[in-house]
Amino acid sequence: MAAGTRTTDERRTGGFLALLILLMIVIGGVGMTVMAKTRWWLPPVASAHGGDIDRLFYITLIVTGLVFVLVHVLLALFVWQNAAWGDRRAEHWHEHQTLELSYTIIPAIVLAILVSMGGVVWHRVHAAPPASALAVDLRGEQFAWLARYPGADGAFGRIDPAKIDARTNPMGIDPGDPAGSDDIVTRELHLVVNRPVEVRLRARDVLHSFFVPAFRVKQDVVPGMTVTTWFTPTKAGDYEIACAELCGVGHYIMRGKIKVETQEAFDAWLAGQKK
């Protein structure tokens, strides 16, 4: 590796690397993303806040996409320029305060804007649910979901894990609590289109996560805690709950059924469930 003349071998390597960065990473990366949009992409959004999350996603995609292209084009350019150069010595140039400050401050400003936008959406998602919200209790267990509606009194009965019985009382409702006497326990989760729903999440055994891709909702379900999340489904139809937190050997089959329907259809379904 003596200093001196640049070998054609090295020149070829540099040129090839620059080409690879441009073709595979810049054109391939952007091209695959465009192609993926028609094949492998976000499921159509079906909740009120989902649009906000998607908008933030697209803005971030554009900002990061531009930086991704910019950095790789520069990288390819500098590599190519080097490969093409003759035998002149590199510049002894290693400090430029204005340049360095500008690529400290500009990313900081862009990130501050992204933080603010994220903060607004995050705050909206976690605001208190409206009073008209439907209240549902949803429990994760290895490897299924169990829902509970409060019944005519609008109040959930107390849960006592010691009272859980797979056949007679799978939810473990305390028979001593009168509020629980009219609770309705179901395997399917039925929701009302365009009506906010507050889901109170609990776990029987280990961590699970309540993930409904179309609703852009994910909330871990933690033993010992009741975590609530709320959203407004906006499209009638059938959806699936996907467990998104590793919960054991059956994690991959821990699906739950959701049906979003009109208030009338919902009322009729609920009336048909046994108390």
Place this chain on the structure above:
Amino acid sequence: MAVTHEHAHAEHHLSFVQKYIFSQDHKIIGIQYLMTSMAMAVTGGILAMLIRMQLGWPGTKWGLAAFLFPGGFQGGQMKPDFYLSVVTMHGTIMVFFVLTTALSGGFGNFLIPLQIGSRDMAFPWLNMMSYWLYPPAIVVLLAAFLVSGGAPNSGWTAYVPLSALKEASPGSGLGQTLWLISLALLIVAFLFGSLNYITTILNMRARGLSMGRLPLTIWSLFVTAILMLLSFPVLFAAVIMLLFDRLAGTSFFVPSGIVIGGQLLSHTGGNPLLWQHMFWFLGHPEVYVLILPPMGMVSDILATHARKPIFGYRFMVGAICAIALLSFLVWGHHMYTSGMHPLVGMAFMTTTLAIAVPSAVKTFNWLATLWRSRIRFAPAMLFALGFVSLFVTGGLTGIFLGSPPIDIYMQDTFFVVAHFHFVMASAAIFGVFAGTYHWFPKMFGRMMNERLGRIHFWLTFIGIYATFFPMHFAGIQGMMRRIYSPQLYAHLKGLAELNAFVSLAAFALGLAQLIFLVNLFWSMFRGPRAERNPWEATTLEWQADSPPPHGNWGAHLPEVHRWAYDYSLPDAKDDYVPQTVPTAQVPAHRGTDGGGGG
């Protein structure tokens, strides 16, 4: 002021065992760490192939694999609990037993005394102990595959209660206990190492080598050691607490009211989120433990092979320190959807996106280093350039995940898997490759084959993008991580081809690594002899023999007269001026120097 060991250059007569096995020489210990890490990388890589076999073609019968792993397959098909064991062990091995050990243990040990001009580490015996806790940790970890119930099923994050309750999963029995013991052993090894590095760098620098003249490799290893010293004890505490929960009936992490298999458990009063906080208080600094050393090494490799000083040395040091500080304040971004209070999420979003600023500074400084440089495309340089690309790609997807509303959707999907495989796995492994190609001549006194090295680079660079880039789209479509089969969900229909493609790319990527192994071992014994300074670099290690003798420096310790980046000085004869050349001989470039004094 450097410490001189007058006895060090007296003739040493060490037995084979003292010299190569229970050695106290930092170079041997570094090579031991590197070689053991490579063996573990092969293990972790085979596990990755098993994961991709299952995800690429779920439900397929695999005759050969079923023959090799009889416990993990039933009727030729992979069992779900074995799949989770493989996922858990792949993550654990790659993060703790490959990247941490290769970067801090391997390169840290080998490079620190050589680059600061000392004869060895401050505590050679402690250094030997640090290495020798690592093989027992491996034995205990791998033994988990052999015990009843198999290796743990709870992922490398070992989230409680799955990891705490033997009833919760087959692997949550003895396998999980062994995992915890193994990790505790390895953490002690890391703490010995980091104490040693900090002491050595602060106290044993050569005369004239001020902190402001240190190569960025040393800066990054120094700051990494501080990170490890402050974060690993928290994981150690968590591991011990979880062992108590499992074996002694305590309930640090397990709440009351858990029912498994119809049985109400007796635990009471714990909180599963406490484990997540403690785990990620280590876990996030750990990500930077894996990426800071490659950042430092890549900075030096870029400068050396571009024949140009690193651009913005001060900003680079500042960025390393800023990243280190912020890395302690961002762990909650792993927990946006965990049930933690949303207000806390806001705070963590701010610190998380703030950490992107020093990362951007580093990226643009690397680019500026390449501008008007004169690159020599040695394999080390190719991998360093690849590192920059991978770090940028992985860093940018982190901006999605750092934003909590987007993370609601992306958390625990393959988007996260793609993100961290770019930014910490691939980028860090590119750091390991770049470092190996660059310092191999110093380690073994022989050169690696450049042609094989370049082929290795092309295949690996293409293979990594082909493997991990498409995973983003599986995540965007909503594919959850750690699922045994994506076939059951309606929203994952249409991903079969993508997953098969990723698997094929992963197999090709895995096979390409054989080229590296062949090159490594062939060159170790048959490569052409290396000169002292084959890359014409400035830093101190290239002033020692290749390989350096015990004690590194012969009779006299080196003396430093300039910073580490005097490349292409306009008025110098050569395009590099080693740090040991007095300024009377070649003047240092103005404004580059933090001054003398040790």
